[in-house]
Amino acid sequence: MSLLERLNQDMKKAMKNKERDNLSVIRMVKSSLQNEGYKLGRQELTDDEALTVLSRELKQRKDSYQEFKNAGRDDLADKLVSEIALIETYMPRQLSDEELKSIVIQTISDVNASSKADMGKVMSALMPKVKGKADGGRVNAIVQQHLS
Template identity: 45%
Template sequence: MAELLKKLQDEMKAAMKSGQKDRLSVIRMLISEIKKVQIDKKKELSDEEIIEVLQRYAKQRKEAIKQYREAGREDLAQKEEFELSVVQEFLPQPLSQEELEKIVDETIAELGASSMKDMGRVMKAVLDKVKGRADGATVSAIVKNKLSG
């Protein structure tokens, strides 16, 4: 069993014992998302694959928060923010802007990239290096800035 799934199950038991109903509900939802993907793929998921499932779930929460705020539903936005905070406990710590820029600089140097034509190659290499610790839009903005500058 993947380390992350075991951690989620342990946290679920702890939430049950301490009576944290909201937290328990979110963790159960995460475990069910993971199990659904395992059934679809007909195999146990690795920690990396579980992180991808959790990231997808976190991204959905962020989109929902934005939509609820635009609709003036602060109550629902706060519920989604709570869910997002629980999910983020199980995700790797995101890279800082400085760390990300350093990785992009190193990758550009490694690949000998010099223009926007190289953007695809640089993006692929950087995203492989930062898997799960930075979102594609942020990486894309940094790479564009470095290659066009």
């Protein structure tokens, strides 16, 4: 089942169960996917493109959550926690630290990186492998740890 079909099913279920908050988030995500399709000039997005849109939506909410927390707006931050949790259900399973470390080590050896000067080379080879499965900040920290 495609992501759009799954979103449509979940949207119908949220409507039936009168889950307004979930319905709102699902509609926003669905709208973002459709807007990306319009930008690219086609109806259907590939799984990779849909994953990019989902990752962007998730990152925006995580950034907003942090800003609200810093500003003392716990009411808005709490709302974002539920939105983040809902969007994460559509994301692929996240890599554990051990899995991520092994991929990082393998990639470092593949590109023959030896210092932090090779960071860009490592990250450009690594990010397509872990796209949607690990947060970029987490990946960056592990790469820096292994290149120092």
